[in-house]
Amino acid sequence: MSVLRKLSLVEKYLTLAHGYKQSFASQLLDKVHVIGCCGCWSQQKRTLIYQGPQATPKYKVLRETDIYLNEEIKDDDPVVQRLYKGIKKQERGALAEGITLVESTHPKKKAQAQVLLSKVLLYLRERDAHSLHGSFGSSFRIGLSGPPGAGKSTFIEAMGKHLTSEGHRVAVLAVDPSSRTSGGSLLGDKTRMPLLSVDSHAYIRPSPSSGTLGGVTRNTNEAIVLCEGSGYDVILVETVGVGQSEVAVADMVDMFCLLIPPAGGDELQGLKKGIVELADLVVVNKSDGDLLPAARIIQSEYMSALKFIRKRSKNWNPLVLRISSKTKDGIPELWLKMCEFKQVMLAVTEFQKKREDQLKIWMWSSIKDNIMDIFTRHPSVQAQKDELEHLVTSRIMTPGFAADILLKKFMYHGEEDVKHLLETQSKHKQ
Numbered sequence: 001m002s003v004l005r006k007l008s009l010v011e012k013y014l015t016l017a018h019g020y021k022q023s024f025a026s027q028l029l030d031k032v033h034v035i036g037c038c039g040c041w042s043q044q045k046r047t048l049i050y051q052g053p054q055a056t057p058k059y060k061v062l063r064e065t066d067i068y069l070n071e072e073i074k075d076d077d078p079v080v081q082r083l084y085k086g087i088k089k090q091e092r093g094a095l096a097e098g099i100t101l102v103e104s105t106h107p108k109k110k111a112q113a114q115v116l117l118s119k120v121l122l123y124l125r126e127r128d129a130h131s132l133h134g135s136f137g138s139s140f141r142i143g144l145s146g147p148p149g150a151g152k153s154t155f156i157e158a159m160g161k162h163l164t165s166e167g168h169r170v171a172v173l174a175v176d177p178s179s180r181t182s183g184g185s186l187l188g189d190k191t192r193m194p195l196l197s198v199d200s201h202a203y204i205r206p207s208p209s210s211g212t213l214g215g216v217t218r219n220t221n222e223a224i225v226l227c228e229g230s231g232y233d234v235i236l237v238e239t240v241g242v243g244q245s246e247v248a249v250a251d252m253v254d255m256f257c258l259l260i261p262p263a264g265g266d267e268l269q270g271l272k273k274g275i276v277e278l279a280d281l282v283v284v285n286k287s288d289g290d291l292l293p294a295a296r297i298i299q300s301e302y303m304s305a306l307k308f309i310r311k312r313s314k315n316w317n318p319l320v321l322r323i324s325s326k327t328k329d330g331i332p333e334l335w336l337k338m339c340e341f342k343q344v345m346l347a348v349t350e351f352q353k354k355r356e357d358q359l360k361i362w363m364w365s366s367i368k369d370n371i372m373d374i375f376t377r378h379p380s381v382q383a384q385k386d387e388l389e390h391l392v393t394s395r396i397m398t399p400g401f402a403a404d405i406l407l408k409k410f411m412y413h414g415e416e417d418v419k420h421l422l423e424t425q426s427k428h429k430q
């Protein structure tokens with residue numbers, strides 16, 4: 001293509017883009033790669049630096065996503081079979097391998113994980129059908145959040161040991177989207193829960209390190225299902241409270257608990273107000289020794305504050321309880337309250353309704369994640385995102401318009417479309 005021809009295409013693109021004829025403009029973008037521009041709109045036409053046509057590695061990235069979507073993994077896939085049997089037999093190794101499979105980003109492993117999950121979900125459905133607790137009632141998912149130093153590890157250790165001594169099987173999962181940047185999650189570290197980590201009725205799994213909250217959330221949802229398939233009836237999901245992770249955890253559990261230390265003002269500043277609104281139970285930890293008076297004050301402060309917070313359920317008034325994870329005081333009573341919550345929610349079918357809603361949330365968040373993944377890897381998007389970002393940040397193009405261009409490029413990426421639009425345009429001119 002001659003330099004003049006390229007320049008005229010760039011100019012055409014700009015004129016069309018300015019006139020909001022987006023589809024044609026976006027098709028032209030495929031032909032000419034704008035690598036720089038400056039000045040206002042009219043000046044920009046003259047000062048564009050361009051290069052084209054793009055030497056995009058043809059649909060390489062697109063093929064990758066195609067492979068994932070088209071990957072055919074059958075029920076009798078040997079890996080799926082082996083893990084499914086192992087998980088049902090409550091083998092820790094199979095559970096750990098199954099969770100690693102759901103955390104994998106490899107297309108084939110992702111597809112295997114979905115088949116494994118479908119089988120486990122079906123198994124759980126059949127198991128629930130024969131259970132006294134009814135649909136969804138054979139497990140209890142409890143979310144736990146709290147500011148650093150509240151005593152979460154000490155609490156999980158104490159509560160976990162209490163539950164295993166009562167015959168429960170406890171799984172501890174963590175949601176920590178920051179674990180990737182911080183070089184690995186501390187959550188689930190054996191040194192944090194030394195007794196529980198060697199308890200044969202407990203399983204502790206650190207946060208997946210996929211980085212994004214969406215990815216971590218999906219992995220955790222899937223890990224919960226596998227743990228339940230492996231006979232764990234109490235699932236504790238811990239969050240470090242980074243950004244939106246509490247909301248994500250509240251969306252995947254039956255009950256959400258907030259653990260706080262007996263400290264006011266400064267120490268609790270990191271605690272976002274919104275988190276208190278998510279809590280079905282506020283637990284004041286360290287209610288022992290010298291900290292007892294402070295714990296009582298915090299308890300009454302939170303009890304008053306909760307009166308002004310909109311209730312999450314008309315069937316449950318959030319409570320504020322005091323415990324000591326060190327002396328274990330209040331732990332059995334706290335567990336009884338948790339069980340009462342479950343019974344109340346089951347009786348009014350809110351428990352079942354919430355689980356159903358969570359499955360829908362899970363489906364839609366998976367769609368969102370996958371679409372974003374496919375979208376960002378798409379060759380046309382890859383090729384043009386930088387220049388569009390540049391146009392947007394230079395205030396030459398509106399973010400909405402740039403988004404429309406990328407979306408259209410993504411939806412109509414075929415060469416045919418470009419040809420057709422170019423032909424239409426030239427016919428129109430004649």
Ligand SMILES: Nc1nc2c(ncn2[C@@H]2O[C@H](COP(=O)(O)OP(=O)(O)OP(=O)(O)O)[C@@H](O)[C@H]2O)c(=O)[nH]1
Binds near residue numbers: 146147148153154155
């Ligand atoms: N007195 C008293 N101290 C406690 C209690 N529970 C935890 N602690 C202490 O509080 C400190 C923090 O406990 P952790 O369990 O590590 O707290 P955490 O919330 O997991 O903290 P991060 O790991 O930083 O998130 C430790 O020194 C514990 O010994 C309790 O019930 N009473």
